[in-house]
Amino acid sequence: MRKILAVVAIAGTLGWTSPAVAQVREPYRDGWWGSVNFGPGWNSSDNLEGERLTGFAGALRGGYALSANWLVGGEIMGWYRDYLSDELTRWNFSGTLLVYPGQTSGFFFKGGVGLASVEFIPVSTGGSQRDSGLGWDLGLGYDFRIGQTIFLTVAADWYFQDVPSLDTTNQLALLTLGLTWF
Numbered sequence: 001m002r003k004i005l006a007v008v009a010i011a012g013t014l015g016w017t018s019p020a021v022a023q024v025r026e027p028y029r030d031g032w033w034g035s036v037n038f039g040p041g042w043n044s045s046d047n048l049e050g051e052r053l054t055g056f057a058g059a060l061r062g063g064y065a066l067s068a069n070w071l072v073g074g075e076i077m078g079w080y081r082d083y084l085s086d087e088l089t090r091w092n093f094s095g096t097l098l099v100y101p102g103q104t105s106g107f108f109f110k111g112g113v114g115l116a117s118v119e120f121i122p123v124s125t126g127g128s129q130r131d132s133g134l135g136w137d138l139g140l141g142y143d144f145r146i147g148q149t150i151f152l153t154v155a156a157d158w159y160f161q162d163v164p165s166l167d168t169t170n171q172l173a174l175l176t177l178g179l180t181w182f
Helices: 003-016 019-023
Strands: 031-045 051-066 069-083 086-099 108-119 129-145 152-161 168-181
Touching: 031 069, 031 152, 051 086, 051 168, 069 168, 086 129, 086 152, 108 152, 108 168
Parallel strands: none
Antiparallel strands: 031 051, 031 168, 051 069, 069 086, 086 108, 108 129, 129 152, 152 168
């Protein structure tokens, strides 16, 4: 047993690594990619509810890696909350750009612009307020490698929704955990 521990210690000291560990240092973002993320989200709206509410959020992203540093694609983000027996939903449909400052680092910045949808359904009265407007988002996150092309992604995103017909602006902050593949 001591001989095996001595060989392992010497190999580690000399920097011998397995091919799987050596590949971690190579750029991995290439070709088509996709991501699914879920977590809590906080909504703040000017006119519809007038207070900050916590709900459940999810995002589906996908696109193409132009290089190891630049990814383009699209994103669908949804947020939901049952509030005093009323239903609140928020959606963003965005064109998205992800920027990884380092070729081998998992850290990224994200930005996007597109369509936002805001809906308030008062169950007691049966009516609803729903419309769409401009939506944009900013975020950052980190991809942790858990497989050859699979990553555990931790992200913090901020979404802004401007819906003039409902005379409201809406902001969402999301903290999500998900899977990304390349």
